[in-house]
Amino acid sequence: MIYFVGAGPGDPELLTVKGRRLLEQADLVIYTGSLVPKEVLGCCREEAIKLDSAPLVLEEIIKLMADASRSGKLVVRLHTGDPSLYGAIGEQMEELDKLSLNYEIVPGVSSFLAAAAAIKREYTVPGASQTVIITRLSGRTPVPEEQALGKLAAHGASMAIFLSASMARQVQEELLGGYSPDTPVAVVEKVTWPGERLFHGRLDGLAELMEAAGITRTALILVGDYLGKNGRSLLYAQEFAHGYREGE
Structure with a gap:
């Protein structure tokens, strides 16, 4: 086998x-x-x-x-x-x-899941985002035009960007076509490796942050309001009833 x-x-x-x-x-x-x-x-x-x-x-x-x-x-x-x-x-x-x-x-544990664990955030925050976009910037492997970062950014969803660390300025430029400049970003380099590094900032400073840190590969770029917001799930609210609990 x-x-x-x-x-x-x-x-x-x-x-x-x-x-x-x-x-x-x-x-x-x-x-x-x-x-x-x-x-x-x-x-x-x-x-x-x-x-x-x-x-x-x-x-x-x-x-x-x-x-x-x-x-x-x-x-x-x-x-x-x-x-x-x-x-x-x-x-x-x-x-x-x-x-x-x-x-x-x-199957295995994807790095985008390990990255969320490393920065202690939830991609699907009630009231902030219920959608996660996993994507990459177009490079030697092309990306369909309708899936360009700028167009995906218009949804305002939680985003994890793979294979794009060497093109930080282009990533920033395209994302600013949909997200606001003050949207939180995080960069996770070599997640779970001994040399793991975590960085936080704003979208309009993403390229500068990555260049200053010397990050050009083996890193995920995370973008979205979920990085700065917490929500309350109805599932555990006292007034929420379901098949295993009566609501108050």
Whole structure:
């Protein structure tokens, strides 16, 4: 069997129980070297083959997984965070389907969830936002025009921006097309890693904040009123009745 496993944001203790078990049993682990900390790979057996996917192309990755799987070996394709977010697993699954090889996806803790935990905020704050937008700035991987940051910003929703730290000024400019200049922002670099750093500011100072901190990669940009507001859920209000409690 071939398993696509979410490695989580970096802290090996944030691997799922299933993900860790598979890493401990794997014969071959193909991982993203620039984004998976060595501590996560420490879960693997000493005799397991561990290969960095950075220098490989799709065809080479598929051949390695296929050959190992056909030899009866347990294969783990280790992706950072959760494989369903910017994981490029679709093209890999398509090739495995062509070869009639079985695979399974094991979800992981995404960095946008770890970032909210790190800054101790809730994306869905009653009265502030009930919508979360996960997106990125257009780069070598294009973004559809209707999903441009400026257009998404018009919704005023909670936003987590991936893969855009190197383009902070463009991010700021586009976001100001929808959010007000004083909208709170947070930048979380290497969340859950030993070198994690957290920064808070205003949208109109986002680029300056990131440039001063020297942040150009491996960071999430969080934007929205949820960063500065707290709300009260009706669920636990005395007057709110539901199937398990009578309201007062």
